[in-house]
Amino acid sequence: MDNIPSTDNHIHVDPINGEGPLEVASKFHRSGGTAMIIPNKPTWTVNPECNFVEAMELVVKYADEINQETEVKAFAVVGAHPAELSRRVEAGMDLAQAEELMRGALEAAKNMVMEGRAVGIGEIGRPHYPVPEEEMEVHNRLIIYAMELAREADCPVQLHTESASEEQYHEFAEMAKKAHLKEEKVIKHFSGPFILPEENYGITPSLIASGDVMREAVKKGKNFLMETDYLDDKTRPGAVMGPRTVPRRTRKLINAGLLTEEDAYRIHVEIPERIYNVEMDL
Numbered sequence: 001m002d003n004i005p006s007t008d009n010h011i012h013v014d015p016i017n018g019e020g021p022l023e024v025a026s027k028f029h030r031s032g033g034t035a036m037i038i039p040n041k042p043t044w045t046v047n048p049e050c051n052f053v054e055a056m057e058l059v060v061k062y063a064d065e066i067n068q069e070t071e072v073k074a075f076a077v078v079g080a081h082p083a084e085l086s087r088r089v090e091a092g093m094d095l096a097q098a099e100e101l102m103r104g105a106l107e108a109a110k111n112m113v114m115e116g117r118a119v120g121i122g123e124i125g126r127p128h129y130p131v132p133e134e135e136m137e138v139h140n141r142l143i144i145y146a147m148e149l150a151r152e153a154d155c156p157v158q159l160h161t162e163s164a165s166e167e168q169y170h171e172f173a174e175m176a177k178k179a180h181l182k183e184e185k186v187i188k189h190f191s192g193p194f195i196l197p198e199e200n201y202g203i204t205p206s207l208i209a210s211g212d213v214m215r216e217a218v219k220k221g222k223n224f225l226m227e228t229d230y231l232d233d234k235t236r237p238g239a240v241m242g243p244r245t246v247p248r249r250t251r252k253l254i255n256a257g258l259l260t261e262e263d264a265y266r267i268h269v270e271i272p273e274r275i276y277n278v279e280m281d282l
Contacts, residue, residue: 018232122158147179
């Protein structure tokens with residue numbers, strides 16, 4: 001069991017507000033973690049003047065540090081969180097101007113993927129809080145645009161949205177078809193146990209690694225990713241789940257007879273390698 005791989009598909013690192021990349025990666029590795037998929041944090045968490053490209057460059061730097069200084073394999077995912085648009089509109093920016101700003105950020109993210117410095121576009125999507133209808137229409141247009149860029153870059157998108165049911169999964173699959181992006185290249189971050197094809201319509205669920213979600217999921221199948229959505233924020237210790245969670249949860253499921261070692265290899269190596277076009281080099 002010492003060689004069981006473990007990939008956290010959505011984990012943040014933040015040396016400004018949290019412990020930073022090396023400490024988070026070390027905690028992850030000591031618990032059995034082998035690979036981290038790291039999205040950039042929103043611009044305002046860095047500083048009030050931080051722009052989109054600067055925030056993306058930081059997460060690429062953090063992934064490089066982890067790869068150079070630890071035994072964990074780290075990959076950067078870059079994009080513009082949907083709250084970036086909301087915050088600018090709330091501050092008085094015209095909605096059309098804010099949309100163009102977001103489009104530019106997504107284009108920068110695509111370029112970084114094509115340069116080989118990141119492996120996906122994300123987290124992008126739409127708010128998990130109420131917004132006016134006209135703003136939601138912009139968010140939905142931006143999702144499709146991000147999917148189109150991902151198709152061009154041959155990479156996945158990580159979606160941040162409201163809590164998703166089968167209805168939302170169907171909607172995301174239709175967006176992917178419109179953008180001519182393979183459904184499996186759309187990753188629903190912070191997903192519940194929507195494992196069956198008739199539940200997720202081909203979208204890849206990235207399950208929050210709680211005991212309840214995982215136990216329900218593995219009864220249905222093994223076609224999913226796992227994540228913590230760890231925030232690395234000292235003001236919110238452990239939020240959303242701690243960096244040790246995915247490897248520990250994986251081993252608990254194996255010990256309980258709910259996963260095999262072959263299942264774990266599929267979840268933590270084969271699926272991320274296929275979705276992100278990477279090699280784990282374990």
